[in-house]
Amino acid sequence: MSTAGKVIKCKAAVAWEVKKPLSIEQVEVAPPKAHEVRIKILATGICRSDDHVISGAFAMPFPIVLGHEAAGVVESVGEGVTCVKPGDKVIPLFVPQCGKCTSCRSTKGNLCSEHDLSEARGLMLDGTSRFTCKGKSLHNFISTSTFTEYTVVHENAVVKIDAAAPLEKVCLIGCGFSTGYGAAVQTAKVEPGSTCAVFGLGGVGLSTVMGCKAAGASRIIGVDINKDKFPKAKEMGATECVNPMDFKKPINEVLYGLTDGEGVDYSFEVIGRTDTMTAALASCHMNYGTSVVVGVPPSASEITFSPLLIFTGRTWKGSIFGGWKSKEAVPKLVSDFMGGKFALDPLITHTLPFDKINEGFELLRSGKSIRSVLVF
Ligand code: COD
Numbered sequence: 001m002s003t004a005g006k007v008i009k010c011k012a013a014v015a016w017e018v019k020k021p022l023s024i025e026q027v028e029v030a031p032p033k034a035h036e037v038r039i040k041i042l043a044t045g046i047c048r049s050d051d052h053v054i055s056g057a058f059a060m061p062f063p064i065v066l067g068h069e070a071a072g073v074v075e076s077v078g079e080g081v082t083c084v085k086p087g088d089k090v091i092p093l094f095v096p097q098c099g100k101c102t103s104c105r106s107t108k109g110n111l112c113s114e115h116d117l118s119e120a121r122g123l124m125l126d127g128t129s130r131f132t133c134k135g136k137s138l139h140n141f142i143s144t145s146t147f148t149e150y151t152v153v154h155e156n157a158v159v160k161i162d163a164a165a166p167l168e169k170v171c172l173i174g175c176g177f178s179t180g181y182g183a184a185v186q187t188a189k190v191e192p193g194s195t196c197a198v199f200g201l202g203g204v205g206l207s208t209v210m211g212c213k214a215a216g217a218s219r220i221i222g223v224d225i226n227k228d229k230f231p232k233a234k235e236m237g238a239t240e241c242v243n244p245m246d247f248k249k250p251i252n253e254v255l256y257g258l259t260d261g262e263g264v265d266y267s268f269e270v271i272g273r274t275d276t277m278t279a280a281l282a283s284c285h286m287n288y289g290t291s292v293v294v295g296v297p298p299s300a301s302e303i304t305f306s307p308l309l310i311f312t313g314r315t316w317k318g319s320i321f322g323g324w325k326s327k328e329a330v331p332k333l334v335s336d337f338m339g340g341k342f343a344l345d346p347l348i349t350h351t352l353p354f355d356k357i358n359e360g361f362e363l364l365r366s367g368k369s370i371r372s373v374l375v376f
């Protein structure tokens with residue numbers, strides 16, 4: 001029997017308040033309104049940003065349905081939706097692409113003004129929510145909310161992908177993989193023969209290593225304080241790895257030493273710390289080096305640094321969702337994955353049933369997982 005046009009009762013993981021485990025509840029998911037799409041989520045990854053909301057570091061309105069790195073199948077569409085139809089395999093987009101705002105119209109931009117990342121309202125574009133639980137309205141998370149069997153997103157925040165794509169893998173293209181890989185190939189536009197340094201070898205940093213490799217970098221130096229991260233980084237393309245704890249001098253000096261006093265062409269901060277952001281900047285070539293900030297710093301943190309670091313010509317830039325225009329890039333990245341251009345398996349250390357979501361967060365916090373994917 002078709003569920004189109006009806007309220008769907010299903011399971012979702014609800015974050016009722018900050019610093020509390022998620023609780024699996026029965027929720028009601030309203031039908032999609034005009035220009036909205038209801039998706040049956042089949043796989044969703046657990047990303048550090050979800051945990052940042054639980055810990056309070058990433059401020060969001062509660063109660064909320066978290067999750068933003070997912071893949072699923074369209075269940076039904078609201079009036080006027082033409083980009084997808086029921087049955088299509090899709091990936092929700094936490095950075096939407098409306099095609100009309102200044103960032104969407106600029107060839108250089110990707111942060112569509114319809115995003116709900118900063119000063120988040122936690123609501124659909126019309127200012128309402130499609131989720132209720134125990135009579136209370138639940139907030140939506142960064143245009144997606146995927147820790148649920150069904151979610152509703154705006155048509156600008158979803159894209160159709162290859163019908164043959166394995167959803168329990170390509171869900172990572174919804175956030176972690178694309179963020180890290182794009183920082184190298186799209187934001188920095190690493191050239192063949194470059195020397196790169198990647199600070200932080202978690203799931204996003206490893207994806208940056210893959211991006212550097214795909215771009216033809218000849219040296220990729222992994223930097224992490226946890227040496228257990230090195231074997232996998234080398235498997236993904238790092239040519240050498242260094243642990244800042246093994247040296248008395250600052251890591252930027254160590255990297256200058258490793259590059260005959262020149263510094264690296266490209267450095268990437270994929271940790272989310274202000275000290276490593278400055279160290280990564282200081283590690284790149286003083287004139288034409290580029291340093292890309294990928295890690296999200298704690299809200300309200302600030303950096304003091306010598307302006308001489310950029311006066312001599314260095315470029316310091318940020319990268320959100322790997323700099324990709326989401327609707328255009330995500331289906332292409334899925335095709336590239338299907339064509340064997342890169343692997344996602346090494347990033348997926350755990351696949352768990354949805355009910356074990358809190359276990360997945362524990363694996364993330366203890367550093368035991370790279371990515372856990374929840375399946376329904
Ligand atoms: N020096 C070197 N390495 C360090 C240091 C240090 N001082 N401190 C920690 N590390 C290492 C850790 O050992 C770890 O291996 C790595 O840094 C961080 O990895 P994870 O696993 O904690 O994190 P990831 O790879 O999942 O990355 C998450 C980011 C930290 C990059 C996080 O900020 C993020 O998800 N950014 C994406 C930005 C974004 O677009 N967010 C919006 C929606 S997600």
Ligand code: ZN
Binds near residue numbers: 047068175176
């Ligand atoms: Zn994420």
Ligand code: ZN
Binds near residue numbers: 096111114
């Ligand atoms: Zn836009």
